[in-house]
Amino acid sequence: MATGRTHRPATRSRGIPEATVARLPLYLRALTALSERSVPTVSSEELAAAAGVNSAKLRKDFSYLGSYGTRGVGYDVEYLVYQISRELGLTQDWPVVIVGIGNLGAALANYGGFASRGFRVAALIDADPALTGRAVAGIPVQHTDDLEKIIQDNGVSIGVIATPAGAAQQVCDRLVAAGVTSILNFAPTVLSVPDGVDVRKVDLSIELQILAFHEQRKAGEEAATPDGGGPAAVARKESADKGPDGDVPAVMPA
Amino acid sequence: MATGRTHRPATRSRGIPEATVARLPLYLRALTALSERSVPTVSSEELAAAAGVNSAKLRKDFSYLGSYGTRGVGYDVEYLVYQISRELGLTQDWPVVIVGIGNLGAALANYGGFASRGFRVAALIDADPALTGRAVAGIPVQHTDDLEKIIQDNGVSIGVIATPAGAAQQVCDRLVAAGVTSILNFAPTVLSVPDGVDVRKVDLSIELQILAFHEQRKAGEEAATPDGGGPAAVARKESADKGPDGDVPAVMPA
DNA sequence: CCATCTTTGTGCACGCGTTCACAAAGACAT
DNA sequence: ATGTCTTTGTGAACGCGTGCACAAAGATGG
Incomplete structure (x- = not known):
């Protein structure tokens, strides 16, 4: 342990960028939904909207997997579901x-x-x-x-x-x-x-803390917003000093 | 509901990079643990190890908050806990x-x-x-x-x-x-x-799918072993990148 | 067969994040 | 004071990820 040195030199897994791998499940879910509605093909623009990403990014992501689309038409939903599933290793148990x-x-x-x-x-x-x-x-x-x-x-x-x-x-x-x-x-x-x-x-809790950071920032800048004083929570007077409150949070109290 | 803009606006929130904000809770947890053990100061190297990140990264992260360390000594634990808590907005309810x-x-x-x-x-x-x-x-x-x-x-x-x-x-x-x-x-x-x-x-399920991808890749590269390929992959010394610091991902913002 | 239209696939540029490497700064001993 | 030692803070280089913009490829219609 104590991985002192030699951190990962490159994070490319078989040529597929890590960021792309992280998005494949997202595409897969959107495609599965389309498949259940018997949609035969989908364009990068439509699929990107369904997955909540940029269409150029989606096309580039797919390009790492190979050329599975048809220009002028789009992607075959069923085929793409299979290809992504296979790539992610979901075709096995x-x-x-x-x-x-x-x-x-x-x-x-x-x-x-x-x-x-x-x-x-x-x-x-x-x-x-x-x-x-x-x-x-x-x-x-x-x-x-x-x-x-x-x-x-x-x-x-x-x-x-x-x-x-x-x-x-x-x-x-x-x-x-x-x-x-x-x-x-x-x-x-x-x-x-x-x-x-x-x-x-x-x-x-980390996710919530990240949200709190942005929330605090929004509240702080709201002093200049044209919109009337929002109902948003007003920064309450701090008081709860960090205190030694049992920090170690048990994920579950049995 | 035109566009599902769920991705962050990439706005450098008050000069603090998003990637840094995502790590602050990590530091805070490590610092809280030190605080409870009444450790007065900690070096960037020690704290980085406790948080599972690179020490240079940690120092740069802190540099965005200000200069809270003392050269030759390290960081004052209590003071840093307070500064990070305040930055994250955790001093309020x-x-x-x-x-x-x-x-x-x-x-x-x-x-x-x-x-x-x-x-x-x-x-x-x-x-x-x-x-x-x-x-x-x-x-x-x-x-x-x-x-x-x-x-x-x-x-x-x-x-x-x-x-x-x-x-x-x-x-x-x-x-x-x-x-x-x-x-x-x-x-x-x-x-x-x-x-x-x-x-x-x-x-x-997305997190699991990402793990499955890497798991499949590990298993695939081990196919060279004489073993006919049992279902149980053996933990083997292999150049599997993806360092010890598994950052969130998807959440990434997902 | 040719023209036109749609959509993919990608070269390129840019910006962010990471890491290195080192000067600056302070502690500490003499 | 002066020198040595430790550790921070950061300039700079590098690599990855993102998004633009467009040429290539195929469908479609006449």
């Missing part, structure tokens, strides 16, 4: 384990967006013996003691961590040791992983 | 409403990371009459009919959407009409909002 079955873990287990895209919740794991055996989203919760066996028996390579912050690194280490090479982390902690292991982080 | 109290909404309501950073869940809102009146995380759920009144009475400017995809746009429109100017969207949909409203998106 990805068994996933969720560790930490609190409120968030349960929400994830129930989330329908997984199964519809090749992800299969292979197991739910929690350290609380009281949960063991109970079913969440129709899947029985298993105890952390069996983590390694579960990973290996199911050939799991993607793990989701939804534990409290304090347990995240330990769980991460065990997942990696057992063979997991991709981790989606919901715990508010920086995880250390060896090279070759991908970690993506989702942090609910 | 931010009432927030959560719309859609399903599994995810409940998880968010219970999430401890909000209250500890100036965010206060002012209300929970759901369209299901069966939920109305029931308490989740100690907060009574109110009906969607009262959405506008709740927003205005509480001076809410930040809304969290955790509804099914089909209801998201409608909820969004009502929130915006009632005065909300920042939205955190968990529904898998592209929201259309007028200028001046910020939207940040968190999409669980």
Whole structure:
């Protein structure tokens, strides 16, 4: 750990820019919606609008995948769905384990967006013996003691961590040791992983803080807006000193 | 609803780059942890390691806020905590409403990371009459009919959407009409909002799809191994880029 | 077959973000 | 004071991502 030096030299995965990869799921969702409405073809302009991006960007993104469009017509929806799915690896089955079955873990287990895209919740794991055996989203919760066996028996390579912050690194280490090479982390902690292991982080409070920053800026500049005093919240008198409020937020209080 | 402009206006918010703003919460968390351990000062190198970023990047980030460090010593932890909190607008109270109290909404309501950073869940809102009146995380759920009144009475400017995809746009429109100017969207949909409203998106399935892409690539490059290709990929020393600092992505602004 | 129209695919330029490398600044010891 | 040591703050170079603008490619109609 302590990745002191040699950071990633280039972030191009097989010639496809990382930024493009991050948008492919967006296109895929829009295309899937079109497919369900039996729309045969779509132009870059239309699809871009549906995905909320610039049409030039979309065309460039697709150009990295190959030339799948027809000039003067657009893109074949079904064909493009297949190509993007294949590129993202969604044509195969990805068994996933969720560790930490609190409120968030349960929400994830129930989330329908997984199964519809090749992800299969292979197991739910929690350290609380009281949960063991109970079913969440129709899947029985298993105890952390069996983590390694579960990973290996199911050939799991993607793990989701939804534990409290304090347990995240330990769980991460065990997942990696057992063979997991991709981790989606919901715990508010920086995880250390060896090279070759991908970690993506989702942090609910960080997103809100970024919004707060912009919100504060908007409120501050609103003093000059022509529009009458908006009903927007007035900057309340600060008072709550940072205080040592239990910062370490447990993702779930069991 | 002409164009779904959900991407940031690329406006250098008060001279502070967007990328820097996105990292400030990361620094803040690391600093808070140091503060609780009564560490008086910290060097850019140490703090960068704790936050999982490059030290040069961290110093440049702080340089946008001003010169808060002492050469030869480092940064005063308490002072920096205050400066970043103030910059992010966390020294004031931010009432927030959560719309859609399903599994995810409940998880968010219970999430401890909000209250500890100036965010206060002012209300929970759901369209299901069966939920109305029931308490989740100690907060009574109110009906969607009262959405506008709740927003205005509480001076809410930040809304969290955790509804099914089909209801998201409608909820969004009502929130915006009632005065909300920042939205955190968990529904898998592209929201259309007028200028001046910020939207940040968190999409669980998109993150997994991005991981799957890299996972597939790793597996594909390992095909050279004599093994017939078992489903379980072995963590192997490989030049898998994508450094340890998994930045958000999609959310990126998504 | 030719003209015209539509839409893709991409060369190019620009700006943002990242990283390096080092001078400036302060602490500390002598 | 002076020198040495540590660490910040930043100028500059570089690479990536984005968006413009247009030529190429194919459809379509006469």
